[in-house]
Structure formats: C-alpha cells, structure tokens
Amino acid sequence: MLNVQTNELQQGATKLGGALNPHKVAAKDVSVYYGEKRALFDVTVNIPDRGVMAFIGPSGCGKSTFLRCINRMNDTIPICRVTGKITIEDEDIYDPSLDVVQLRARVGMVFQKPNPFPKSIYENVAYGPRIHGLAGSKAELDHIVETSLQRAALWKEVKDRLNDPGTGLSGGQQQRLCIARAVAVSPEVILMDEPCSALDPIATAKVEELIDELKQNFCIIIVTHSMQQAARVSQRTAFFHLGVLVEEGATNDIFTNPNDQRTQDYITGRFG
Amino acid sequence: MTVDTAPMATEALDSPRSKQAMKARIARRYAAERRFRAYGVAAILFGLTFLVALFSTIMVRGYSAFLQSAFTLDVHLDPSAFGSTTPPSETDIRMADYTKLANRALFQALGVDPANKADARAASQLLSQNADVQIRKTVEADPTVIGKSVQLSLLAHGNVDTLMKGHFDRSVPENRRQLSDKQLGWLDKAAEAGLLGKHFNTGLFTYGASSKPESAGVGVALVGSLYMMAIVLLIAVPLGVAAAVYLEEFAPKNLLTDTIEVNINNLAAVPSIVFGLLGLAIFINFMGIPRSAALVGGLVLALMTLPTIIIATRAAVAAVPPSIREAALGVGASKMQSITHHVLPLAVPGILTGTIIGLAKALGETAPLLMIGMVAFVVDFPTTPLDSATALPVQIYMWATAAERGFVERTAGATLILLAFLVCMNVTAVILRRRYERRW
CATH class of the missing domain: 1.10.3720.10 (MetI-like)
Structure with missing residues (x-):
C-alpha cells in the first residue's frame, strides 16, 4: 500500500517537475513463445522517455515481436505467450487487472504498411479521441484533429480536404496520417514498426523529420531494417539477433564501437 | 528465316535449342492457348443457349397469362333480386342470385332467348363461374347501385379464354370439343361487337387458388x-x-x-x-x-x-x-x-x-x-x-x-x-x- 503511494508520488513528481523518468519502458527477462517455438529469449532493456530508441537486426530476429509486446498487440495471436515483465512508468502492463484497451491508448502504434481507415481524413484522426471520450465538444475534437495533423506535418497538405477519404492520399501522406491518428489520443509511447519500409526516399525523409520532432514529446520506439535510418533518427539502439538482444547502447557507440562481434558483423554488412 | 533444305531441317528437329524447334514449341503453346479459349467460349455459348431456350419457352408460354378474356356487360341490378326490404339487408346482398343477374345481362347482349333452356344453358357456360362474385363485390362495395344498370367486365369461362388466345382448334368434331358451333357463333359475334375482349389480367396478381383457371391468381x-x-x-x-x-x-x-x-x-x-x-x-x-x-x-x-x-x-x-x-x-x-x-x-x-x-x-x-x-x-x-x-x-x-x-x-x-x-x-x-x- 505504502509502496503504491510512493510510486504514485514519484510518478506525479516526474510529471510535474519535468524530470524525466530514465526508464519510461522497462523490460525484464521477456520471452515470447509462438506455440512451442520460442521467438524471444530473456530480453532485458530500459527505454528512456523523450527520445528515439531503434531496434535493428536481421529479419526474424524478434525485434517486431518485442515491439508488439509493449502494447500487448501479441494478445491478438492466440498461440502467443509472453513471460517476463514489462513496465511503463513502473506499472506492470501484463498485470491481469490492467485493461489492455487503456494500455493501447497510452502506447500508440504505427504499422509497417500505412493502414488508414477507409474513412475521411478527419474521421481517421478523430476516431481515437472519440472512442476514448477525449473531446467534450465538436470544437474540441476539431482542435485535436488540427493539432494532431500539424504534429504529423500533414495539416498544410490536407486542411482543405479533411472530408476526402484517407485512403486517397499518397503512401507517405497515409503514413503521416497514421502517425497523426496515433498522436491524437496523446499517448506516452509511440511504437513504430518499420514505418518507412513501404515509402519512397522523399516520403521517408519526411517521416524521419517528423520522428525527430515528435521525440520532444513522446517516447518513440522504432523498428527498422535500415541501419542508416537507425543512425539518423535514434539516440539509442538495440541490436537483436535470433531472438536475443545482443547489445543495447547509445546509437553512436553501437555504430562506431560495438562490443559484440555479431553487432560488428551486422552493421558492417557481413550478414543480414 | 525459313529453312528449306532437308538436312538442316532434320538437324533443327534433332536439337531442342534450334530455332526451328523453338518456333514449333511456341506455335504449340499458342495453339494450346487458343484451344483453351475456344473451350471457354464454347462452354459459355452452350450455357447461354440453354438459358435463352429456357427463358424464351417460359415467355412464349407465359405471356398470355397476363391477358384475360372478359365480357363487357351492362348488368341490371334488379331490386327484386335483393329481397323485399328497402334498402336491402346485408344478408340479402350476400345471398342474392348474382349468377342469374349475370346470365340475364349476357343473354341480352348475345340475343339469346332465356326461355330456350338448351340455348340458355349453353350461353351461361360462357361466363366464368366466378362472375357472380365479381357482381357481388361491386354491390357490397357500393349498395346504392342496386336498381341501376352498371357496366361490368365479367370474366369469361376458361374455354372462351382459350379460344380468344387462339389455342382453340375449331376443326375438331363438334361433339369432341369444349365449345359448340352455336357457342362459337355467339362468341364471334360478341367479339366483333366489342363485348368480348382481352384485358390485362390484374386477377393474376390479386386472386388466390381456384379450381377455375380464369379466377386463379398468385x-x-x-x-x-x-x-x-x-x-x-x-x-x-x-x-x-x-x-x-x-x-x-x-x-x-x-x-x-x-x-x-x-x-x-x-x-x-x-x-x-x-x-x-x-x-x-x-x-x-x-x-x-x-x-x-x-x-x-x-x-x-x-x-x-x-x-x-x-x-x-x-x-x-x-x-x-x-x-x-x-x-x-x-x-x-x-x-x-x-x-x-x-x-x-x-x-x-x-x-x-x-x-x-x-x-x-x-x-x-x-x-x-x-x-x-x-x-x-x-x-x-x-x-x-x-x-x-x-x-x-x-x-x-x-x-x-x-x-x-x-x-x-x-x-x-x-x-x-x-x-x-x-x-x-x-x-x-x-x-x-x-x-x-x-x-x-
């Protein structure tokens, strides 16, 4: 009881004082099983607030699997089992009493392929705030939609056609719309699963620029196949290989002076 | 590119990589594709033929069901047929002998002498047995018509309808067909005078089951x-x-x-x-x-x-x-x-x-x-x-x-x-x- 209170006080203090929690998301001994097959082996990692954490590694190394543990998207796969502990702001997200819907409002997600709802641009962004009751009035909702689109650097391009279908935008615009949709519910953490893999270089550059902006306000975790992208946008990088978190550290260190031979081999292009 | 010398041709056939052999293979492939398409088109045509045959048969047989022959008659609603009370009671209206009224109108229109029993029976067979219901419904809808003459379109008998639609064979000996020469004579005259005609068959959509085709509907x-x-x-x-x-x-x-x-x-x-x-x-x-x-x-x-x-x-x-x-x-x-x-x-x-x-x-x-x-x-x-x-x-x-x-x-x-x-x-x-x- 006492513990809980101190925890809450600490949390309150960090929010009020602006002193950042060094461990926004903390994972300890996280393992994931798909049926009999083990996909992730005892991953332990701490992810700081207000920054970009990149997960890199070859295909099938478990980086996306781990990412999807953080908003419990893996729950939707019936044969998937997660052990270990993941906390956000010291709150265990696999606690049975925790409401997973509430969690996903706190941990937004942007997917590999842009997946706007087949509705208007406005409805795409307004959907999250609406189901969570974040806006009391139409004007408030309009405001949320506008700020979210501005934060996603899309407002200027779409402000005159908010009622056009979101699926009619270009790929890069669609992905930024998805980011606006994620931002609209004011999450604490935004997960991005290879957000640029379906985009051309110009759209990629725009999204990367946007990620750089967003890190002022959010804890961003990005999975990427592109090491250049990890180097460009992230402050910290974690290298996964065969379901094991091989190495984690400041992005500069990982790319210039990795500790592990496997990391060295991967970033120099010897495999993967 | 044609090779017309025999030795070269045999050589070409021997080697699977020769231009000749390749050409032959390509030709075979194209031919196979053309054949496959032809099969498809044939299958569709086959199906379409049956569909067209089916629809045309049903149409040809069924369109006449949407027409129905009827006599246009001036029916005099004689007050004496509705009992003694004025205005007539509901029972009187229900029980009145409408068949008699219908027949009387028909006899008058065809010029048949009601006293001639044989003629009267033959003529009354031309009207549908449902004709009385039609008159009753008219009277029930508006009892004030009693005592007046109203022009009604009364259903003709199914045999008359068959005749009107041209499905009746007059060459059959009289004793073996449904309508006698006399009846045919009356009908021809009535049709000429415009008393008998084909109208759109609304009854098909409003009637229920009936043992008489002319008053049966869906x-x-x-x-x-x-x-x-x-x-x-x-x-x-x-x-x-x-x-x-x-x-x-x-x-x-x-x-x-x-x-x-x-x-x-x-x-x-x-x-x-x-x-x-x-x-x-x-x-x-x-x-x-x-x-x-x-x-x-x-x-x-x-x-x-x-x-x-x-x-x-x-x-x-x-x-x-x-x-x-x-x-x-x-x-x-x-x-x-x-x-x-x-x-x-x-x-x-x-x-x-x-x-x-x-x-x-x-x-x-x-x-x-x-x-x-x-x-x-x-x-x-x-x-x-x-x-x-x-x-x-x-x-x-x-x-x-x-x-x-x-x-x-x-x-x-x-x-x-x-x-x-x-x-x-x-x-x-x-x-x-x-x-x-x-x-x-």
Missing part, C-alpha cells in the same frame, strides 16, 4: 411468400451475422469450433426437404404451430438460409484486411469496437450479397414447404403469419399438375413473376453492393 401465394421472406429476414440475418462474427472473431480455435464449422458447411449442403422434415417434427408436431402457416414456412426457410448467411458473412468478415483491425486496436479500440466500427461496415457488401442470395434461394424453395403442408388450396389472403398460406413456387407446382389450358399458361406466367422477383433481388444486391463499395 395474389395469395405472393402474400404468403412475403410473410415468409419477412420471417427469414428477421430470424436468419441477425442470427447468422451474430454467429458468423462470433465464430470468426471471438471463438477460440479448438475441436469444438472446428466441428461447428464443418457442420455449418454441411448444413448448407443438406437437401432442403430434410429441413422440411425437421420443421414438421419440431415446429408443427412438437411446438404445435398450425400446419401450412406462413410462420412455420418462414422458420423452416430461415433454418435453411442460416448456413448460407453464416458462410457469406464469415467470408466477408475474413476478407477485411487484418491491418484495419490492427489499426483500430492500435489506437485503443476494444475488440467489440474494432468489429462494430470497422470490420462489420466493411463486410456489409458481402453480408448483403449473401443475405440476398440466401433469400432468393428461400423464395424459390418448394420441397420443404411440401413437407409442412403448404401445398394447400388457399383462397383467402392470410392476415397473420399463423393463417394458412401458400408460397409462389408451391402455387406453380400445384398449377403445373392441372390439365386446363388456362393453368398451363398460368404456370409459365407465375414462373415469370417468380423470375422477375429473383432478378429484382439480385439487381438490388448488386446496386447496394456498388453503393457501399463507393462509400468505403
């Missing part, structure tokens, strides 16, 4: 079918969609759900008469719902349609891309919200198509209705789903067994009506699907 059967369709919609669609969504989205994948899935697929293939037996055993014998009621028919057809709707809905729901579900879950929608806000609206075109196809199948179904006693001779319109009713295809089935010429054309005519309904339903399905697809 009206009652249509109402029965309508009731049943409404019951199928009300029962099968909500149940089917709910079951499909649960199975597709919520149900755990285990032996039980696998068994259920297999059985649903099997149910869709169960002969419809089995559903009729089931309905007979459960709804009529066990639950005690009156037999040949539209409610029983509707319930049986709903059971029969359920698998179709479940399968179509499951397919439509499964076809919604998983990325949409993930997107909804990703912004914190609950499973239920992701389904009702995103998956179901996207699946609606598929669900609609499945539903309408199921309904069309149910509308044309006959066999299960035979089992639950809907092969009934129903004259009156059912006012509630618990009244005796019959259905359009059952009506067709019953008419098909009748010998009179009038019933033969009505069989085809009713088939045309049924086909028209099916076409309308399918067109509706296509239109609805298009509209929804444009919206999303």
Whole structure:
C-alpha cells in the first residue's frame, strides 16, 4: 500500500517537475513463445522517455515481436505467450487487472504498411479521441484533429480536404496520417514498426523529420531494417539477433564501437 | 528465316535449342492457348443457349397469362333480386342470385332467348363461374347501385379464354370439343361487337387458388411468400451475422469450433426437404404451430438460409484486411469496437450479397414447404403469419399438375413473376453492393 503511494508520488513528481523518468519502458527477462517455438529469449532493456530508441537486426530476429509486446498487440495471436515483465512508468502492463484497451491508448502504434481507415481524413484522426471520450465538444475534437495533423506535418497538405477519404492520399501522406491518428489520443509511447519500409526516399525523409520532432514529446520506439535510418533518427539502439538482444547502447557507440562481434558483423554488412 | 533444305531441317528437329524447334514449341503453346479459349467460349455459348431456350419457352408460354378474356356487360341490378326490404339487408346482398343477374345481362347482349333452356344453358357456360362474385363485390362495395344498370367486365369461362388466345382448334368434331358451333357463333359475334375482349389480367396478381383457371391468381401465394421472406429476414440475418462474427472473431480455435464449422458447411449442403422434415417434427408436431402457416414456412426457410448467411458473412468478415483491425486496436479500440466500427461496415457488401442470395434461394424453395403442408388450396389472403398460406413456387407446382389450358399458361406466367422477383433481388444486391463499395 505504502509502496503504491510512493510510486504514485514519484510518478506525479516526474510529471510535474519535468524530470524525466530514465526508464519510461522497462523490460525484464521477456520471452515470447509462438506455440512451442520460442521467438524471444530473456530480453532485458530500459527505454528512456523523450527520445528515439531503434531496434535493428536481421529479419526474424524478434525485434517486431518485442515491439508488439509493449502494447500487448501479441494478445491478438492466440498461440502467443509472453513471460517476463514489462513496465511503463513502473506499472506492470501484463498485470491481469490492467485493461489492455487503456494500455493501447497510452502506447500508440504505427504499422509497417500505412493502414488508414477507409474513412475521411478527419474521421481517421478523430476516431481515437472519440472512442476514448477525449473531446467534450465538436470544437474540441476539431482542435485535436488540427493539432494532431500539424504534429504529423500533414495539416498544410490536407486542411482543405479533411472530408476526402484517407485512403486517397499518397503512401507517405497515409503514413503521416497514421502517425497523426496515433498522436491524437496523446499517448506516452509511440511504437513504430518499420514505418518507412513501404515509402519512397522523399516520403521517408519526411517521416524521419517528423520522428525527430515528435521525440520532444513522446517516447518513440522504432523498428527498422535500415541501419542508416537507425543512425539518423535514434539516440539509442538495440541490436537483436535470433531472438536475443545482443547489445543495447547509445546509437553512436553501437555504430562506431560495438562490443559484440555479431553487432560488428551486422552493421558492417557481413550478414543480414 | 525459313529453312528449306532437308538436312538442316532434320538437324533443327534433332536439337531442342534450334530455332526451328523453338518456333514449333511456341506455335504449340499458342495453339494450346487458343484451344483453351475456344473451350471457354464454347462452354459459355452452350450455357447461354440453354438459358435463352429456357427463358424464351417460359415467355412464349407465359405471356398470355397476363391477358384475360372478359365480357363487357351492362348488368341490371334488379331490386327484386335483393329481397323485399328497402334498402336491402346485408344478408340479402350476400345471398342474392348474382349468377342469374349475370346470365340475364349476357343473354341480352348475345340475343339469346332465356326461355330456350338448351340455348340458355349453353350461353351461361360462357361466363366464368366466378362472375357472380365479381357482381357481388361491386354491390357490397357500393349498395346504392342496386336498381341501376352498371357496366361490368365479367370474366369469361376458361374455354372462351382459350379460344380468344387462339389455342382453340375449331376443326375438331363438334361433339369432341369444349365449345359448340352455336357457342362459337355467339362468341364471334360478341367479339366483333366489342363485348368480348382481352384485358390485362390484374386477377393474376390479386386472386388466390381456384379450381377455375380464369379466377386463379398468385395474389395469395405472393402474400404468403412475403410473410415468409419477412420471417427469414428477421430470424436468419441477425442470427447468422451474430454467429458468423462470433465464430470468426471471438471463438477460440479448438475441436469444438472446428466441428461447428464443418457442420455449418454441411448444413448448407443438406437437401432442403430434410429441413422440411425437421420443421414438421419440431415446429408443427412438437411446438404445435398450425400446419401450412406462413410462420412455420418462414422458420423452416430461415433454418435453411442460416448456413448460407453464416458462410457469406464469415467470408466477408475474413476478407477485411487484418491491418484495419490492427489499426483500430492500435489506437485503443476494444475488440467489440474494432468489429462494430470497422470490420462489420466493411463486410456489409458481402453480408448483403449473401443475405440476398440466401433469400432468393428461400423464395424459390418448394420441397420443404411440401413437407409442412403448404401445398394447400388457399383462397383467402392470410392476415397473420399463423393463417394458412401458400408460397409462389408451391402455387406453380400445384398449377403445373392441372390439365386446363388456362393453368398451363398460368404456370409459365407465375414462373415469370417468380423470375422477375429473383432478378429484382439480385439487381438490388448488386446496386447496394456498388453503393457501399463507393462509400468505403
């Protein structure tokens, strides 16, 4: 009881004082099983607030699997089992009493392929705030939609056609719309699963620029196949290989002076 | 590039990589493709031929059912026929001898002497036995016409109708045909004078079953079918969609759900008469719902349609891309919200198509209705789903067994009506699907 209170006080203090929690998301001994097959082996990692954490590694190394543990998207796969502990702001997200819907409002997600709802641009962004009751009035909702689109650097391009279908935008615009949709519910953490893999270089550059902006306000975790992208946008990088978190550290260190031979081999292009 | 010297040609044939051999292979490939296309076109033409043959046969046989011969007669509603009281009582109006009134009008129009018994009987045979009902309904609708003369279009007898439609063979010896020379003479005169003519057959849509072809119609059967369709919609669609969504989205994948899935697929293939037996055993014998009621028919057809709707809905729901579900879950929608806000609206075109196809199948179904006693001779319109009713295809089935010429054309005519309904339903399905697809 006492513990809980101190925890809450600490949390309150960090929010009020602006002193950042060094461990926004903390994972300890996280393992994931798909049926009999083990996909992730005892991953332990701490992810700081207000920054970009990149997960890199070859295909099938478990980086996306781990990412999807953080908003419990893996729950939707019936044969998937997660052990270990993941906390956000010291709150265990696999606690049975925790409401997973509430969690996903706190941990937004942007997917590999842009997946706007087949509705208007406005409805795409307004959907999250609406189901969570974040806006009391139409004007408030309009405001949320506008700020979210501005934060996603899309407002200027779409402000005159908010009622056009979101699926009619270009790929890069669609992905930024998805980011606006994620931002609209004011999450604490935004997960991005290879957000640029379906985009051309110009759209990629725009999204990367946007990620750089967003890190002022959010804890961003990005999975990427592109090491250049990890180097460009992230402050910290974690290298996964065969379901094991091989190495984690400041992005500069990982790319210039990795500790592990496997990391060295991967970033120099010897495999993967 | 042609090689015309023999040695080279043999050499070319020997080596599989030679230009000659390659050309031959390409030619064979093209020929195979052309043959395959030809088979396809032939198959389609074959199918189309039968379709055209089927439709044209039905049309040729059935179009005349939409016309009906009738006498246009001035019927004098003699007050003496309505008892002694003025104004006549309801019983008097109901009991009055309308046949006599109709015959009197006919005799006058044809110039037949009522005193000549043989002539009078022969002439009265030309009017439909339903003519009295027509006059009674006129009087019942407006009793003030009593004492006046009204011009009425009275149904001619089925034999007259056959004659008018040109299906009557006058060369048959008189004693072996339905109309005597005398009767033919009267009819020819009446037709010339404009007293006898063919009109659009509204009765086909408003009458119920009748032993006389001229007064038989699909009206009652249509109402029965309508009731049943409404019951199928009300029962099968909500149940089917709910079951499909649960199975597709919520149900755990285990032996039980696998068994259920297999059985649903099997149910869709169960002969419809089995559903009729089931309905007979459960709804009529066990639950005690009156037999040949539209409610029983509707319930049986709903059971029969359920698998179709479940399968179509499951397919439509499964076809919604998983990325949409993930997107909804990703912004914190609950499973239920992701389904009702995103998956179901996207699946609606598929669900609609499945539903309408199921309904069309149910509308044309006959066999299960035979089992639950809907092969009934129903004259009156059912006012509630618990009244005796019959259905359009059952009506067709019953008419098909009748010998009179009038019933033969009505069989085809009713088939045309049924086909028209099916076409309308399918067109509706296509239109609805298009509209929804444009919206999303």
